[in-house]
Amino acid sequence: MREEFYKTLSSPIWWGTLAIAAIMPFVLSSYYVHILTLALVYVALASSWNIVGGMAGQISLAHSLFIGIGSMFSAALLLKLGINMWLGLVISAVISGILGAVIAWIDFRFQLGHLSFVLITLAFAEMGSIVVEGWDFLGGASGLLLPKDTGNFLAFQFGGGHGAFWMMLGLAAICVLVNVAILNSPLGYYLRTIRDNEKAAQAIGVNILRYKITAMVISAMLASVVGTAYVRYLTFADPYLLISPVITIEIVLFATVGGLGRAYGPALGALLLVPLGEILRGKLGSTLPGLHYFIYGIVVISVILVTPRGLLPLFERLWARWRGPAVAGKS
Amino acid sequence: MAFLEVSNITRRFGGLVALNAVSFEVEKGEILGIIGPNGAGKTTLFGVISGFIPPSSGNVVYDGESIIGVSPDRLVRRGLMRSFQIVQSFADMTTLDVVTTAALTRRPMREAIDYAAQALLRVGLGGKEHKTPATLSLQDKKLLELAKCIATDPRCILLDEVMAGLTMAETAAPIAIIEELNKQGVTIVMVEHVMPVIMRLAQRMVVINFGEKIAQGTPDEIIKDQRVVDAYFGDHLDA
Numbered sequence: 001m002r003e004e005f006y007k008t009l010s011s012p013i014w015w016g017t018l019a020i021a022a023i024m025p026f027v028l029s030s031y032y033v034h035i036l037t038l039a040l041v042y043v044a045l046a047s048s049w050n051i052v053g054g055m056a057g058q059i060s061l062a063h064s065l066f067i068g069i070g071s072m073f074s075a076a077l078l079l080k081l082g083i084n085m086w087l088g089l090v091i092s093a094v095i096s097g098i099l100g101a102v103i104a105w106i107d108f109r110f111q112l113g114h115l116s117f118v119l120i121t122l123a124f125a126e127m128g129s130i131v132v133e134g135w136d137f138l139g140g141a142s143g144l145l146l147p148k149d150t151g152n153f154l155a156f157q158f159g160g161g162h163g164a165f166w167m168m169l170g171l172a173a174i175c176v177l178v179n180v181a182i183l184n185s186p187l188g189y190y191l192r193t194i195r196d197n198e199k200a201a202q203a204i205g206v207n208i209l210r211y212k213i214t215a216m217v218i219s220a221m222l223a224s225v226v227g228t229a230y231v232r233y234l235t236f237a238d239p240y241l242l243i244s245p246v247i248t249i250e251i252v253l254f255a256t257v258g259g260l261g262r263a264y265g266p267a268l269g270a271l272l273l274v275p276l277g278e279i280l281r282g283k284l285g286s287t288l289p290g291l292h293y294f295i296y297g298i299v300v301i302s303v304i305l306v307t308p309r310g311l312l313p314l315f316e317r318l319w320a321r322w323r324g325p326a327v328a329g330k331s
Numbered sequence: 332m333a334f335l336e337v338s339n340i341t342r343r344f345g346g347l348v349a350l351n352a353v354s355f356e357v358e359k360g361e362i363l364g365i366i367g368p369n370g371a372g373k374t375t376l377f378g379v380i381s382g383f384i385p386p387s388s389g390n391v392v393y394d395g396e397s398i399i400g401v402s403p404d405r406l407v408r409r410g411l412m413r414s415f416q417i418v419q420s421f422a423d424m425t426t427l428d429v430v431t432t433a434a435l436t437r438r439p440m441r442e443a444i445d446y447a448a449q450a451l452l453r454v455g456l457g458g459k460e461h462k463t464p465a466t467l468s469l470q471d472k473k474l475l476e477l478a479k480c481i482a483t484d485p486r487c488i489l490l491d492e493v494m495a496g497l498t499m500a501e502t503a504a505p506i507a508i509i510e511e512l513n514k515q516g517v518t519i520v521m522v523e524h525v526m527p528v529i530m531r532l533a534q535r536m537v538v539i540n541f542g543e544k545i546a547q548g549t550p551d552e553i554i555k556d557q558r559v560v561d562a563y564f565g566d567h568l569d570a
Contacts, residue, residue, distance in 0.1 A: 001440055002440055002441065002444070003441075184440075185440060186435045186440055186443075189428060189431055189432040189435060190432065190435075192421075192423065192424055192428065192432075193421060193424065193429065193432045195423070196420070196421035196422050196423055196424055197419050197420065197421055197422075199383070199419065200415065200419030200420075200421065201432070202383075202402070202403045202404045203381070203383075203403055203404075203407065203412075203413055203415065203419070203479075204407060204412075204429075204432055204433035204436070204479050204482075204483060205404045205407035205408055205432075205433065205435070205436035205483055206404055206432065207402070207404045207405075208404070261423065
């Protein structure tokens with residue numbers, strides 16, 4: 001592990017930001033706490049997706065599958081079999097990890113190109129949603145309703161609003177930290193070389209299959225855990241939200257707008273776009289239906305055009321310019 | 332038994348025979364030069380030895396074991412490293428990042444970064460650690476290929492035209508590095524078009540034409556060999 005990781009762990013800025021975020025529920029109205037909680041869900045999801053999509057450069061559209069397993073399956077285990085949701089979280093994460101490994105293996109075995117990988121993962125995602133909608137055990141098309149959140153921690157309950165916010169804050173922080181850790185460890189180097197040039201990566205000793213699988217398994221398990229936490233927050237396990245490929249598209253969008261492959265990029269994207277989308281909808285949704293999507297779309301397109309590599313690199317450039325050319329040495 | 336033994340390697344691409352029963356041996360610690368006209372099959376040969384291209388038939392024995400079917404990354408960990416003729420680029424990584432990845436084959440994270448920085452310094456790329464490979468000059472790109480090789484602590488390296496496109500003056504740096512590596516006991520097999528360079532470095536040479544070995548010997552023997560002259564200049568003008 002490189003020093004930078006320990007620096008992050010002992011950084012006052014990091015802990016300060018977390019502390020300020022943690023007191024938000026006392027400052028903001030429950031509406032804004034809800035928006036922030038939602039943003040944190042997407043921070044966690046976009047950050048976990050980043051390990052495969054950003055660092056390894058594999059645009060996986062299978063992540064709705066992992067989120068869906070984490071949410072629908074753990075909810076079904078609780079409601080149909082009475083399995084504690086903590087255990088359900090672990091079981092779902094293991095299943096997601098195994099599925100992730102299978103997908104990564106298929107990609108390697110059949111030497112899929114970028115586009116084929118996108119399509120294969122999308123096919124997996126579609127299969128997942130068909131299975132969920134057609135299988136009563138998982139709630140079918142009508143979904144599953146979880147028992148009321150009474151704050152019983154042992155039953156994976158966090159007491160609604162504030163508790164859910166803190167739980168999501170912790171989870172989002174863990175997902176971002178995992179990103180920082182990977183980028184500062186050999187795995188991060190291996191994934192970046194694989195993304196940039198598979199053949200050349202192999203020629204300098206990188207075992208492509210092993211690290212593609214590692215990345216996919218970590219990413220899938222994190223997404224699944226976030227899925228379980230998300231469904232607990234929502235209370236209603238809605239298949240059209242949780243196992244629909246649309247949720248992956250949103251994640252990819254946030255990660256891309258924030259900065260692919262960077263530890264804080266996806267988090268930044270989600271923290272800006274989720275509140276923007278929600279607030280636009282809240283303010284404009286009733287006056288002129290559709291207008292909020294229109295404005296949201298224009299914002300996203302503008303960002304991509306102005307800074308194709310995402311907002312984080314843009315902010316870094318602005319910061320370097322502001323600090324003066326003396327410290328602007330690093331690319 | 333020789334350190335690297337290539338026996339009867341044949342490789343077909345559809346109807347095209349890129350390599351036809353090529354055999355040669357490389358002794359530990361020597362510099363072997365491979366020459367041949369464009370399209371003779373030299374890069375395919377390197378692809379086969381380094382595990383990127385499976386041969387249609389034949390065998391390659393490295394350090395006493397057959398390495399047919401062994402993946403390139405495992406060969407690197409066993410000390411068999413190759414450079415590429417077409418310099419491989421990494422879009423979003425610095426030269427230090429790329430060489431660090433190479434160094435990670437044998438070292439933990441922190442040591443790998445220091446070792447990579449040393450390797451860059453050794454090939455003369457000190458001060459360019461934070462540039463991306465794409466922004467380097469052709470000469471520096473070739474030096475980066477050498478730095479990647481060095482960083483993996485190889486026992487045998489296959490150099491595919493590391494001098495191509497360089498001026499005579501620019502070849503001085505890579506030549507010095509290759510000589511130094513060889514002095515440290517690294518076995519070197521190099522494909523090269525720049526004749527003065529290979530004549531000076533190689534202790535023995537193998538000549539390939541149309542996928543077949545047509546000659547081998549010391550550089551002095553090779554330049555006098557009529558088959559080699561014919562291969563390069565054509566035996567008859569009507570050919």
